[in-house]
Amino acid sequence: MPVSNTEIAMLFDRLADLLEMEDANPFRVRAYRNAARSIGDYSSSMADLLAQHKDLSTLPGIGKDLAEKIRTIVETGKLPLLEEVEAHTPAALSELMKIEGLGPKRVKALYQQLHITSAEDLERAARSGKLRELKGFGKKIEEKILLRLEHFSGLEKRIRLLDAEVIVKPLLAWLQQTRGVKEVRVAGSFRRRRETVGDLDILVTASRGSEVMDRFVRYDQVKEVISSGKTRSSVILRTGLHVDLRVVTQASQGAALCYFTGSKAHNIAIRKIAVSKGYKINEYGVFKNDRRIAGKTEQDVYRQVGLAYIEPELRENRGEIEAARKNALPELVRLEDIRGDLHCHTRATDGHNSLEEMATAARARGYEYLAISDHSRHLTVAHGLDRKGLLSEIRQIDRLNEKLDDIVILKAIEVDILEDGTLDLPDSLLGQLDLVVAAVHYKFNLPRRKQTERIIRAMDNPCFNILAHPTGRLINERAAYEVDLEKIMTAAKERGCFLEVNAQPARLDLTDSDCKLAKDTGVKVAISSDAHSIGNLDYMRFGVDQARRGWLEADDILNTRKEDELRKLLQRH
């Protein structure tokens, strides 16, 4: 299997950790970290780019040296410089740096003076009171390290956006009730609508002397207070989620919101622009010679550095700044642009509600159409429909459509793509439907080329319209199957097919960068809830968020179309 971008990024990140311990030039260290991030985020794999003879040094943060190192990694799986460094600085030290409170300097001291290379070594030394004797350490640090070690697994765990929403809601209500508090907002990756969040950044606008900090650390879900100051506090909740709270005054609100929304890479890029114009940006505003010239709103901050306003979902330093400078930012799709849902289930297979209940719920959301796409027979665990079952559902939908006059129920199916690329029901039957959603539900482990061929062969069938959850991944549960998405997107465009952004919070498949790839390829996508109950229809907003992160506009989305336009697009040529 070719070396993945994630693996390359991990090697560079580890190299950065170890170099930091060796007191390497901090800017060189940063260059490796930037490269790791840039590569990890990139939508095409480095291996593919090299196979196509692309010049990697044109990628942001990648110069001649790093391009060559990437080539070596792809060709040999190894990074010689890292191996050289590991000869005198064990790779395991990079793991220790993940423990909160331990950075390069302290880890280096631990290694050089106490020969500690693992979490186990560290725990032993802390228990026997040896840590406090080191210079720069003390009793408190020793205690904290022991506390952190209890829950340290070495893996950073990010939780799904929906789970974060559930956790943050009561906390916001709790903070909102504090005297002197004007506004409470969640910033960070939560506001950028990333599919997972590692921690929560909450920004409170309050008058001076507000008690909000006291109240924050007294919240009954707080397990541990990490730090607590006048403007900034940090806690860990019982769920294990890390929450940072910052308090600012109204005059700084916009600058603070920018600052704490990030991403870090975006902020750094913005601040560099400010510096080149003779300004300084921090969380309190934009300053010229210590005089604040902007900061009340985010719009002010961007305007001051000569940029159009950038939506939070785009703030990843993936080209949005250049686009803002040229006034060429996309006009991102909004939830209100969505006219219907093209993938949902009923009780006929594994859904929880009846056809009529789903229709009523969709109408209540203002939709013009709803496609009922139950499973096909191969998916036995979901009681997939056979010929008879589907015909019965078609008749029921016809009858229901006669009764409804303000929403149209589209006849659809989520048909299995079989191993050989054929569809699970005969064309004569699929031809009677308004649209066909097709999906891979088994044989996830085919080699990349075979999986790609399987899906493209399925698209050759003129009944095929939309490829559901194109990579099959489940966030934090199951990796995507090996597939060449770029090839699939090109094939879909050529054949008049579409890809789905499945809006289930655990799927969000396509990913944000895949959405961008779809846009660049010119293939349109459907944002679909894949609802298995009436409540699930609201997952649509997560799909819209993901699409926005992928730069998609209303025009890039199939289900922003009116019914007649939608039907035209579903006609294969």
Added chain:
DNA sequence: GCCGTTTTCGGCCCGACTGTTTTCAGTCG
């Protein structure tokens, strides 16, 4: 190690909190 609307050399984002210090280094975001 990267990068260029002053630059191919000399810069590289900025502040808060903690603990161990007696004025600041380390870490974090």
